[in-house]
Amino acid sequence: MASAEGSLLVMKGIKKSFSNNHVLKGIDFEVKPGEVHVLLGENGAGKSTLIKILTGAYQKDEGEIYWEGQPVQISSPLDAMQLGIATIYQELNVIPELKVYENIFLGREIKGNGKFSFINHKQMKESAKQFLQMLGQDPAIAEQPLGYLGIGQQQLVEIAKALTLDAKLIIMDEPTASLSQSEVEQLYKTVEQLKEKGIAIIFISHRLEEIKRIGDRITILRDGFKIDTLPVKTTSTDHWIELMVGRTLEEKYPKQTFTLGEEGFRVEDLKVSGFKEPVSFSIRRGEIVGISGLVGAGRTELARAIFGADKKEKGKIYVDGKLVDIKSPRDAISAGIAFITEDRKSEGLLLDQPLYMNIVLANMDNFRKKSKLIDLKKIKQGAMDYVKELKIRPGNIELNARKLSGGNQQKVVIAKWLCTKAKVFIFDEPTRGIDVGAKVEVYRLMNQLVENGAIVLMISSDLPEILGMCDRVLVMSEGKITADFPINEASQEKIMKAATGGSN
Amino acid sequence: MRELAVNSSETNVEKKSVKHYLSKFGALIGLIILCTVLTILSDKFLTINNIMNIARQSSINALLALGMLLPILTAGIDLSVGSILAISIMLMGIVSVNMGMHPILGILVCLLVGCFFGWLNGILLTKLKLPHPFISTLGTMNIARGLALIVTAAAPIAGFPYLIQFLGREFVGPIPVSFLLVIVMYIIFHIFLTRTKTGRYIYAIGGNKEAAHLSGINVDRVLVIVYTISGFMASLAGLVMVGRVNSAFPLAGLSYELDAIAAVIIGGASFFGGVGTVWGTLIGALIIAVLRNGLNLLNVSADFQMAVIGFVIIAAVYVDVIRQRKSKKD
Numbered sequence: 001m002a003s004a005e006g007s008l009l010v011m012k013g014i015k016k017s018f019s020n021n022h023v024l025k026g027i028d029f030e031v032k033p034g035e036v037h038v039l040l041g042e043n044g045a046g047k048s049t050l051i052k053i054l055t056g057a058y059q060k061d062e063g064e065i066y067w068e069g070q071p072v073q074i075s076s077p078l079d080a081m082q083l084g085i086a087t088i089y090q091e092l093n094v095i096p097e098l099k100v101y102e103n104i105f106l107g108r109e110i111k112g113n114g115k116f117s118f119i120n121h122k123q124m125k126e127s128a129k130q131f132l133q134m135l136g137q138d139p140a141i142a143e144q145p146l147g148y149l150g151i152g153q154q155q156l157v158e159i160a161k162a163l164t165l166d167a168k169l170i171i172m173d174e175p176t177a178s179l180s181q182s183e184v185e186q187l188y189k190t191v192e193q194l195k196e197k198g199i200a201i202i203f204i205s206h207r208l209e210e211i212k213r214i215g216d217r218i219t220i221l222r223d224g225f226k227i228d229t230l231p232v233k234t235t236s237t238d239h240w241i242e243l244m245v246g247r248t249l250e251e252k253y254p255k256q257t258f259t260l261g262e263e264g265f266r267v268e269d270l271k272v273s274g275f276k277e278p279v280s281f282s283i284r285r286g287e288i289v290g291i292s293g294l295v296g297a298g299r300t301e302l303a304r305a306i307f308g309a310d311k312k313e314k315g316k317i318y319v320d321g322k323l324v325d326i327k328s329p330r331d332a333i334s335a336g337i338a339f340i341t342e343d344r345k346s347e348g349l350l351l352d353q354p355l356y357m358n359i360v361l362a363n364m365d366n367f368r369k370k371s372k373l374i375d376l377k378k379i380k381q382g383a384m385d386y387v388k389e390l391k392i393r394p395g396n397i398e399l400n401a402r403k404l405s406g407g408n409q410q411k412v413v414i415a416k417w418l419c420t421k422a423k424v425f426i427f428d429e430p431t432r433g434i435d436v437g438a439k440v441e442v443y444r445l446m447n448q449l450v451e452n453g454a455i456v457l458m459i460s461s462d463l464p465e466i467l468g469m470c471d472r473v474l475v476m477s478e479g480k481i482t483a484d485f486p487i488n489e490a491s492q493e494k495i496m497k498a499a500t501g502g503s504n
Numbered sequence: 505m506r507e508l509a510v511n512s513s514e515t516n517v518e519k520k521s522v523k524h525y526l527s528k529f530g531a532l533i534g535l536i537i538l539c540t541v542l543t544i545l546s547d548k549f550l551t552i553n554n555i556m557n558i559a560r561q562s563s564i565n566a567l568l569a570l571g572m573l574l575p576i577l578t579a580g581i582d583l584s585v586g587s588i589l590a591i592s593i594m595l596m597g598i599v600s601v602n603m604g605m606h607p608i609l610g611i612l613v614c615l616l617v618g619c620f621f622g623w624l625n626g627i628l629l630t631k632l633k634l635p636h637p638f639i640s641t642l643g644t645m646n647i648a649r650g651l652a653l654i655v656t657a658a659a660p661i662a663g664f665p666y667l668i669q670f671l672g673r674e675f676v677g678p679i680p681v682s683f684l685l686v687i688v689m690y691i692i693f694h695i696f697l698t699r700t701k702t703g704r705y706i707y708a709i710g711g712n713k714e715a716a717h718l719s720g721i722n723v724d725r726v727l728v729i730v731y732t733i734s735g736f737m738a739s740l741a742g743l744v745m746v747g748r749v750n751s752a753f754p755l756a757g758l759s760y761e762l763d764a765i766a767a768v769i770i771g772g773a774s775f776f777g778g779v780g781t782v783w784g785t786l787i788g789a790l791i792i793a794v795l796r797n798g799l800n801l802l803n804v805s806a807d808f809q810m811a812v813i814g815f816v817i818i819a820a821v822y823v824d825v826i827r828q829r830k831s832k833k834d
Contacts, residue, residue: 309718330720339718347718350711352778361708362719364701373699416719 007066008033008169008200009054014063016049023049025224026063031169034198036191038211038232040244041221042435043405047204050221051171054202055087056080086162087171094154096147101128103146104161131160135190152183159190170194171202176210177433180295181461181496188214206435208237209464220244245437253468254440256447261285263321265424265455270315272305274298275479278315288446288456290470292463293499298479299459300342303426307339308332319424333362338417342428342459344406348413351402355392356383358401358412363420386415391441407438414445424455431465443469463492475499530823531771531787538791542798549801552678559683562793564741564748566686568760569767569789570693570782571737574730576768577697578710579777580637582731584625585738585764587648589757592617592739594652597661597752600668607667615739621648622735626728637731645761652754660753664746672747682744686786689740694782702726710777766813767792770820791816 009031016024024046031037039047052058054065056077065072067083074080094103101124102109109119110127129139135156146154155175162170176184191201191214205211211218215232220243227243241252266282275298283289291299305312308326317324317335324335332339341347350358360367360379367379383397390411392404401412410430417425427446431439446456446469460466466473473490475483475498483498542549568585575582592614600610621644628640674681697703705726708716717723738757746752771788773780792813799809 307718328720328722329718330722333720341718346712347714349715350708350778353707353711357704357708361704361716361721364704368701372701373695374701374704376699 006032008068010064010066011050011054012064012066014050014053014065015061016053016058017061023224024053024060027221027224027226029219029226030229031200031202033168033200034195035216036195036201036203036214038203038205038215038218039221040205040211040218040240042244042437043407044223045221045244046224047221048173051087051173051202051204054080055085055171081165084166084168085171086165086167086169087173088155088158088162088175089173094146094158097145099143100132100146100149100157101125101142103157104128104131104142104164106161108164127164128160131163132157134163135160135193136186150180150183152179152186155179155183155187156190159194167199169200169202171204173204174206174433175203176205176207178295181499182294184210206433207462208240211240212237222246241436244435252436252440253465254443254447255469256451257471258286258450260287261453264319264453265457266316266318266321267306268316268318270302270305270317271313272298272301272310272479273313274301275313277480279476279481281474281481281484282318283455283457285453285455286450287471288450288458288469290466290473291457291459291476292461292466292473292495293476295461297476297499299476300428301479302476303339303428303457303459306332307337307426309339333420333422336421336423338420338422338425340410340413340417340425340427340430342432344409344413348416349401349409352400354398354400355387355404355412356380356397359383359386359397359415359419362416366419382419383415386418389418390415390445405434405438407434407441410434410438410442414442422454425449425457427456427458427460429460429462430458431460431462439465463495466490466495467492530827531784531791531820534820535787535791535794538794538798542794542801546798546801549798554797554801556675556678556680556683558790558793558797559686560680560748561797562789563680563682563686564745565760565763565767565792566786566789567689567737567741567744568764569771569785570686570689571734571741572761572764573693573768573771573773573780573782573785574706575637575641575734576765576773576775577706577777577780578727578730579713579775580629580727580730581641581765582622582625582734583638583641583761584621584645584648585734585741586757586760587645587652588618588621588735588738589742589745589760590652590752590754591621591648591655593742593746593752593756594655594661594754596668596743596746597664598655600665601661601663602656607665610665610668611743614743615736618735618737618739618742619732620735622732622738623728625735626731629731630724630727641731649754649758652756656754658754660751662751664750664752668743669747669750672744673750674747682747685740685744689737690782690786697782702729706730707778710774710779712778763792763813766817770817772820772824774824788820791820 007030011027011029014024014027027050029050041047049058053060054074056074056079059075065074072083105124110123111117111119125142128142132142133139137156141149146157175187179187194201203215212232217229218232218240219229220227220240222244261284263282264285268280269278271278279302293299301310304310306317308328308331317326319335326332326335345351356379360383364374367375367382369375380397387395387397392408392411401409404412430442449456458470467487467490470487472487473485473495474481475495477499485494548554571585572582595617596610596614599605599613600607625637625641625644628634629637634640670681671685672682676684697706705716705721708721709723709726713723742757745756767788768780768785769775770791771784773784795813795816796809799812
């Protein structure tokens with residue numbers, strides 16, 4: 001494969017370590033023009049390090065990089081940009097207050113020839129409009145502040161920016177993670193367009209269905225090694241998972257069925273501002289109920305209102321048949337409700353505090369002595385129990401939460417709620433951005449919760465996950481529940497229909 | 505506990521290196537180096553008399569800084585402490601000198617006024633939802649200073665009773681009572697911040713306000729407590745000051761908030777909240793006091809002292825920035 005004919009990019013024998021930690025152990029990687037090349041691997045496999053070397057954020061220790069057949073040195077992000085490598089990051093690098101065209105030309109404003117010439121806004125606007133049109137966008141958005149656009153459109157703006165840079169290779173790091181279904185479709189279309197122009201794409205994703213749909217080739221990394229590069233169409237997702245985790249995973253969705261018990265949780269006539277009509281549903285012991293729907297359908301708003309994080313206009317909530325009055329998260333916690341939020345970094349964790357503080361945060365009352373002072377010894381012991389129970393790695397409770405991988409961070413958030421002895425668990429996108437192995441662990445945990453008599457409500461945009469793990473699925477659309485299927489009557493098509501507003 | 509220790513050392517891959525201790529005790533090492541240099545440069549520096557002098561000189565700023573640590577831990581700031589100090593002691597003067605009431609009542613008035621203005625800061629921030637405590641405390645800073653000038657038409661008040669002067673004036677053996685007060689307050693705050701629920705919540709709010717809220721913490725309540733305590737500490741520092749100079753004047757404590765902020769930052773607290781300790785703050789306050797004292801002994805003018813302290817702030821924070829950059833890369 002050495003400097004293969006017609007390759008756009010060839011990376012050979014790339015090694016990289018941080019102090020004593022060997023992250024990349026000699027990776028070969030090759031990208032052809034006009035292909036969508038997927039990088040797959042568990043968190044910590046080396047994907048992001050490899051990408052950072054390619055974009056000039058990190059320097060490789062060993063190995064060679066060839067660009068269009070020529071050996072190149074990429075020592076800074078500027079080098080990468082000049083070669084024609086652009087990156088669309090998971091967290092977008094945009095300035096919401098600036099207008100779209102200003103974002104597109106940020107740092108490369110078009111000016112007159114003189115040293116002190118003013119910026120030529122007109123030319124920038126026109127050029128931005130052209131590129132936006134090329135991506136099937138309304139050119140008028142060029143003059144709107146970027147923050148007014150949805151995440152999906154913001155991403156397209158980033159892609160437009162890459163096009164103005166004459167990029168030949170665009171790296172997309174989990175671009176669909178925070179997009180709604182229709183935005184995802186738009187992105188897929190854009191990817192097709194880029195391919196037609198001969199632009200290559202490195203696509204990082206954990207969503208196997210999506211890889212199947214848009215990928216051409218897939219390179220699987222594990223523990224800093226390249227395991228294999230395969231054509232996407234002729235290989236199975238199960239095979240990829242095997243290669244990725246290094247063992248056979250019995251099942252992606254370890255669904256267990258329990259006998260249905262009495263009703264444990266009920267929401268009655270709950271209305272949040274912006275909801276078209278009040279929402280009611282109930283959950284019985286022994287079942288996992290999913291809430292599906294598009295981004296913006298009101299799912300997170302519903303969960304936040306139940307939990308007291310946002311105000312509700314009206315509505316009653318019953319836990320174990322008892323009416324509970326919830327005005328704040330504190331009320332919800334004392335009523336036995338837990339809320340595992342969508343964004344663990346900004347809403348779930350204290351990143352710069354040790355695991356033990358993160359784990360006991362919502363239930364510190366339980367760890368106080370008679371003197372009301374907190375009992376650090378008891379806290380650490382309690383935290384250690386959860387770390388062991390949930391197999392959080394590394395299992396050092398003194399470590400700051402920032403140091404953990406996404407999957408383990410998610411387990412820390414779950415541990416926090418186990419620690420409150422909650423009876424009702426609301427999961428909001430519980431497996432977003434975590435790898436396949438960790439996902440299965442999260443699912444097993446849900447099973448365990450249900451087995452122990454807890455109520456589990458899972459909001460998810462991942463349809464296979466809903467179909468694989470839930471017993472019943474509620475579908476929301478524009479602030480109301482449009483369908484309620486037992487899982488054996490549900491299908492992706494039916495859910496999508498209900499989610500896009502089609503009546504049941 | 506034993507088992508726990510074994511467990512954590514087993515899984516802890518990082519070895520506690522020299523670098524680790526250097527970064528953890530950076531400010532302390534800075535203080536030691538500073539003292540060593542001054543000992544060499546001036547034979548007057550390392551004497552009991554001078555050390556006690558430093559202790560006395562540092563106490564007002566040490567108390568203000570201790571109060572300031574709390575808002576900074578929540579990713580906030582309190583610009584009003586210097587002004588709160590002034591209004592507290594002016595009202596104490598009116599009650600106990602001009603009106604001749606019992607000194608204990610005067611002290612109570614002083615501390616309550618501090619608490620009140622601190623509480624007001626908290627309310628402005630949490631109930632009026634002003635966007636940043638910089639704004640609410642900038643407002644109260646001006647209000648309190650204005651009131652301090654108004655209440656006596658800018659006239660100073662002198663001749664305080666002994667009981668009020670006690671904290672700032674007396675010694676136990678060679679040790680100034682004000683410094684003993686500092687030590688006691690620092691110990692109390694250490695226990696408060698590390699061993700009480702509210703204390704841990706302060707760190708949690710500074711670390712991630714939204715996560716704290718969603719973990720059932722009453723963020724607004726904690727913030728009001730934080731600013732109230734900061735105001736209380738300002739008035740306590742004022743009490744010490746009155747003892748030192750035996751008078752209260754409306755411009756007392758002018759721009760003291762800046763030295764307090766400097767001490768907290770030099771002591772390693774993060775301006776973005778969630779990180780910082782009382783002992784770091786104490787060392788920060790001592791570094792400033794030792795610098796001032798040392799430069800005085802070396803006959804460096806006050807103008808130069810200011811510039812030097814400016815350099816120290818920048819250097820101390822820069823060291824911290826480098827350290828954090830390193831820890832993020834590893």
